[in-house]
Amino acid sequence: MNVLVKAPAKINLALRVGAPRPDGFHPLDTVFTALDLADDVLATTADGLTMSIEGRGEDLPVDESNLVMKAARALQRLAVDKGQCNAEELGAHIHITKRIPVAGGMAGGSADAAGTLVALNELWGVGAEQEELLELAADLGSDVPFALFGGVAHGTGRGELLTPVGTPDDTKQSWIVLVNSEGLSTPAVFKAFDELFADAETPANTSALRDAIAIGDNHALAEHMINDLQPVAEHLRPDLAELFAQLNDLDGVYKVMLSGSGPSIVLLVEDDRSDQLATELGEQLPNLDVVQTTGPARGAHVVHEEDHN
Numbered sequence: 001m002n003v004l005v006k007a008p009a010k011i012n013l014a015l016r017v018g019a020p021r022p023d024g025f026h027p028l029d030t031v032f033t034a035l036d037l038a039d040d041v042l043a044t045t046a047d048g049l050t051m052s053i054e055g056r057g058e059d060l061p062v063d064e065s066n067l068v069m070k071a072a073r074a075l076q077r078l079a080v081d082k083g084q085c086n087a088e089e090l091g092a093h094i095h096i097t098k099r100i101p102v103a104g105g106m107a108g109g110s111a112d113a114a115g116t117l118v119a120l121n122e123l124w125g126v127g128a129e130q131e132e133l134l135e136l137a138a139d140l141g142s143d144v145p146f147a148l149f150g151g152v153a154h155g156t157g158r159g160e161l162l163t164p165v166g167t168p169d170d171t172k173q174s175w176i177v178l179v180n181s182e183g184l185s186t187p188a189v190f191k192a193f194d195e196l197f198a199d200a201e202t203p204a205n206t207s208a209l210r211d212a213i214a215i216g217d218n219h220a221l222a223e224h225m226i227n228d229l230q231p232v233a234e235h236l237r238p239d240l241a242e243l244f245a246q247l248n249d250l251d252g253v254y255k256v257m258l259s260g261s262g263p264s265i266v267l268l269v270e271d272d273r274s275d276q277l278a279t280e281l282g283e284q285l286p287n288l289d290v291v292q293t294t295g296p297a298r299g300a301h302v303v304h305e306e307d308h309n
């Protein structure tokens, strides 16, 4: 049997950050939107638990250190706790077709983990409810719950406590992502945030942005988009500051912003200018990978299921 799941990338429309909590994580007030840019997670019945990756990130480890394997183990434990079977009986091969840029602040690894939870829940017939999967997801990483949740959501806590944000039915955002291959590690960016903004306290709130989303106006949305980690990334990588200045002058762009903890950059663009802008940016910035996508999109969900028996 096999199960194919689509798992979306995310963008933080706003990312407000406070001073670290006793557990070291930073309290966030954030608004996520899920993108049509998605990885495929194909789970096939097999002996043991293995995984493979094609597309972007082919050189990533495929051992137990991969978040996909951790997600699979977490679901195995849940199935055993539900008294369904022994862990040894639950085998699968998980194949990831990766389109989401690796280490670019778009939660690609988190999407794969969320997709794995959904695919194996189906493949193994665990019957876990969304709430149970969200709980497992939060233990795997701060961005994993949203990859399950999808749509547009308000995130608090360390980003794992989610509430849906209503959008008009015809809401469409067109995005161009400039993928930066030179990494900025998430912990390093948060650590530098603490040094630069020692008086941060609680995160600023995102209510004005959520109001703008409810109206469905991209101009209003752009006005309230903000990422507290952007000045940090610019401090760590002055070349990014130069790039932001250059991009802000482009015609047809509502907003240019750092994606998550970076180093990728997202541009909210006019839909009918997206193709042309992507071509121009590709020519002007040959060192960056230019990816076009749209949103909002559904959270990780089954798209195909096949029983060979």
Ligand code: C5P
Pocket (backbone or CB within 6 Å): 024, 025, 026, 027, 028, 140, 141, 142, 143, 157, 158, 159, 186, 187, 190
């Ligand atoms: O939760 P996740 O494993 O994705 O977090 C990776 C790292 O990012 C954490 O170890 C921490 O250094 C940082 N982080 C944080 N506050 C958050 C989310 C992540 O400090 N809210």
